[in-house]
Amino acid sequence: MGYVTAVPHPRSEAPGSARAGRLSLAVALLSGALGAAVALLATRQQWSQGTATVAGGAFPLTATGSDVTGVPAALAIVGLAALVAVFAVRRAGRFAVAALLALSGAGIIAAALLGASDSSALDEQAAQASGDTSASVDTLSHTAWPYVAVVGGVLILLAGLLALRYGRLWPAMSGRYERGGTPQPRHKAPAVDPDRPEDLWKALDRGEDPTGA
Numbered sequence: 001m002g003y004v005t006a007v008p009h010p011r012s013e014a015p016g017s018a019r020a021g022r023l024s025l026a027v028a029l030l031s032g033a034l035g036a037a038v039a040l041l042a043t044r045q046q047w048s049q050g051t052a053t054v055a056g057g058a059f060p061l062t063a064t065g066s067d068v069t070g071v072p073a074a075l076a077i078v079g080l081a082a083l084v085a086v087f088a089v090r091r092a093g094r095f096a097v098a099a100l101l102a103l104s105g106a107g108i109i110a111a112a113l114l115g116a117s118d119s120s121a122l123d124e125q126a127a128q129a130s131g132d133t134s135a136s137v138d139t140l141s142h143t144a145w146p147y148v149a150v151v152g153g154v155l156i157l158l159a160g161l162l163a164l165r166y167g168r169l170w171p172a173m174s175g176r177y178e179r180g181g182t183p184q185p186r187h188k189a190p191a192v193d194p195d196r197p198e199d200l201w202k203a204l205d206r207g208e209d210p211t212g213a
Helices: 010-043 071-085 091-115 120-130 145-169 197-205
Strands: 046-054 057-064 138-142
Touching: 010 071, 010 091, 010 145, 046 120, 046 145, 057 120, 071 091, 071 145, 091 145
Parallel strands: none
Antiparallel strands: 046 057, 046 138
């Protein structure tokens, strides 16, 4: 007597794919938006501090993240725009936007790590304070805010990787099509009665020629 091997129906994986799509969408939206907010907040905080010798005394200097580098803030905005745009495109376009989202996160991480030990912003301030272009900052120290920006970049990178992996399961914005993919019927403009001035004005507001010419 032979045995019959049960073969799972192809559609049996659909519910799991749908759940994965919904979960990944929620995580990507949350991590992307939170990551952009964290990165933008971090760039407005103090990243480094030090002193410069001016007229025999120590002059305190501080530099914010935006003074050190403008890359994290710019990429946070790019990443946020890409997170929104990923729903406006399909197929190859969605893949490209998701890649841009992931690259934005990676760029924030790299720029923030480089800025965590950068002294050029304070050196420039020291030169301006002392009037000596060769002056440099003394007793340089850094805060933890660059690493907070790194966390923001990681969250944006996570959103991009989720979009690359599960983006094909996510819905897309569409104004012309119904769920079934068929174009929505256009509403026919009402007939204009030339003897009714209000109809003529409405036709002009719609950009139509009320004379029918």
